[in-house]
Amino acid sequence: MSLMDKWTRKRNGMNEREALDKMAAGGPMDKELSEALVNFKLSVHAWSDAELSRPRTVAQGVRRRSWRLAVGLAMGCTLVAGGVSGGVYERHQKQEAARIAAEAKVADQQRLVAAEKARQDEEDLLAKVDSDVSRETPSAMEPLAQLMAEDEVQK
Amino acid sequence: MATGTALEAMTMGTAAEIAAQEFTRVVERHRPQIFRFLLASTRDVDLAETLTQECFLKAHRNWGSFRGESTAMTWLMRIAINLQKDHWRNRRMQFWRQTRVNSVDLDEASEWLPSGERSAEQKLLAKEQVKRVWESVKGLSERQRTVFLLRFVEEQELSEIALATGLSEGTVKAHLSRALGRVRAEMGGKR
Numbered sequence: 001m002s003l004m005d006k007w008t009r010k011r012n013g014m015n016e017r018e019a020l021d022k023m024a025a026g027g028p029m030d031k032e033l034s035e036a037l038v039n040f041k042l043s044v045h046a047w048s049d050a051e052l053s054r055p056r057t058v059a060q061g062v063r064r065r066s067w068r069l070a071v072g073l074a075m076g077c078t079l080v081a082g083g084v085s086g087g088v089y090e091r092h093q094k095q096e097a098a099r100i101a102a103e104a105k106v107a108d109q110q111r112l113v114a115a116e117k118a119r120q121d122e123e124d125l126l127a128k129v130d131s132d133v134s135r136e137t138p139s140a141m142e143p144l145a146q147l148m149a150e151d152e153v154q155k
Numbered sequence: 156m157a158t159g160t161a162l163e164a165m166t167m168g169t170a171a172e173i174a175a176q177e178f179t180r181v182v183e184r185h186r187p188q189i190f191r192f193l194l195a196s197t198r199d200v201d202l203a204e205t206l207t208q209e210c211f212l213k214a215h216r217n218w219g220s221f222r223g224e225s226t227a228m229t230w231l232m233r234i235a236i237n238l239q240k241d242h243w244r245n246r247r248m249q250f251w252r253q254t255r256v257n258s259v260d261l262d263e264a265s266e267w268l269p270s271g272e273r274s275a276e277q278k279l280l281a282k283e284q285v286k287r288v289w290e291s292v293k294g295l296s297e298r299q300r301t302v303f304l305l306r307f308v309e310e311q312e313l314s315e316i317a318l319a320t321g322l323s324e325g326t327v328k329a330h331l332s333r334a335l336g337r338v339r340a341e342m343g344g345k346r
Contacts, residue, residue, distance in 0.1 A: 033339055036284035037307045039268070043285045044308050047267035048191035051200050 178218050181227050182211055188228065188309060189235050195292075195304045196239055198259050206242060210235045225318050232309075232319040236301055243297065261289045284342070291341035295334050302327055303334040 029037070189210055194203040213234050214221075221230055268281055292300055298320070305316045313331075317324045 030339075032284075032342060033335075036288050036338070036342055039281040039284045040288040041308050041310075042269045043267045043281075044191060044195045046269045048187065048194050050267065051194065051203075052187055052190060 174218060178215060181214075181231070185228050185231050186211070189231055192232065192304060192309055193235055193239060195308055196300065200259075202242070206235065206238050209238055213238070226315075229315055229318045232305070232311075233321070236320060239301075240297070261286055261293065287341050288338055291334075291338040295337060298322075299330045299334040299337075302330040303338075306331055 186207065190203055190207045193206045193210075194200065197203055197206070210231060214231055221227070225233075266282070268278060268285070273281070292303065295303060301320060302316055302322075305311045305319065306313075311319070313324050313327050316322075316327045320327065322330075
């Protein structure tokens with residue numbers, strides 16, 4: 001781009017800016033723009049007047065809103081009920097699991113106690129047998145002991 | 156003493172009554188303008204109606220503090236502009252809320268034209284022009300749009316716009332110039 005082009009562009013830009021500033025300050029506008037702005041104003045006025053004179057449809061809006069509210073409430077209640085029942089079910093499941101675990105623990109303990117008792121009984125029985133046998137032994141050996149005693153007397 | 160108190164009470168009652176009547180007149184007179192400005196700003200009939208109600212409610216609450224430093228219209232417009240600003244700010248903050256926008260599209264907004272003696276061709280041309288202006292208004296910043304609508308729809312003076320928006324006259328002029336540039340470009344670009 002030549003220097004001349006740049007200068008021309010800059011000058012055109014400045015002219016454009018000046019023109020816009022003048023228009024903004026209430027100066028003259030080109031015909032098309034002025035016409036478009038007038039049509040725009042008339043259009044907005046017509047729309048606004050029509051809306052102001054139109055009977056309000058508050059009832060419909062309220063009904064629609066109340067429907068929305070009812071649906072929202074129903075969904076909310078469903079969610080809350082779902083949440084609560086889920087929580088209750090979860091709690092129940094936990095309680096059941098805890099109960100089963102406790103029962104299993106008790107059963108284990110009982111099994112251990114029974115095993116211990118059985119072991120103890122067996123030990124007691126063995127001990128009893130041992131003591132019985134040891135008590136029996138002297139009488140069983142008595143004739144030999146007597147013989148031994150006689151030999152000693154003969155000497 | 157008692158007579159004085161009764162007189163004072165009566166005077167105060169009368170003053171309140173006069174103020175209420177005055178306010179009713181202000182509402183009747185300026186409601187269409189406030190509604191129109193909010194409608195053009197939001198392109199949403201329900202929202203414009205709600206904001207208009209809020210504007211007059213706020214004005215009613217503060218009617219006692221209105222000192223007449225500007226016209227009632229400028230004072231009301233200032234309230235409306237602030238309400239509109241608050242609305243958009245809250246909407247941006249509450250993006251998780253209802254996202255549905257009730258704004259009518261530009262085609263629908265351009266449909267409205269006064270029922271004058273125009274030929275079909277003129278009507279079509281006017282509709283096209285109105286649509287282009289709406290398109291450029293849509294692309295303006297919030298301030299530029301406010302200033303543009305106050306100037307070219309409400310036909311307010313620059314000084315009045317400055318008072319209503321709380322901007323200096325120079326700033327108003329600058330915003331208006333940029334807005335006009337955009338409208339002009341839109342008109343020229345799609346010719």
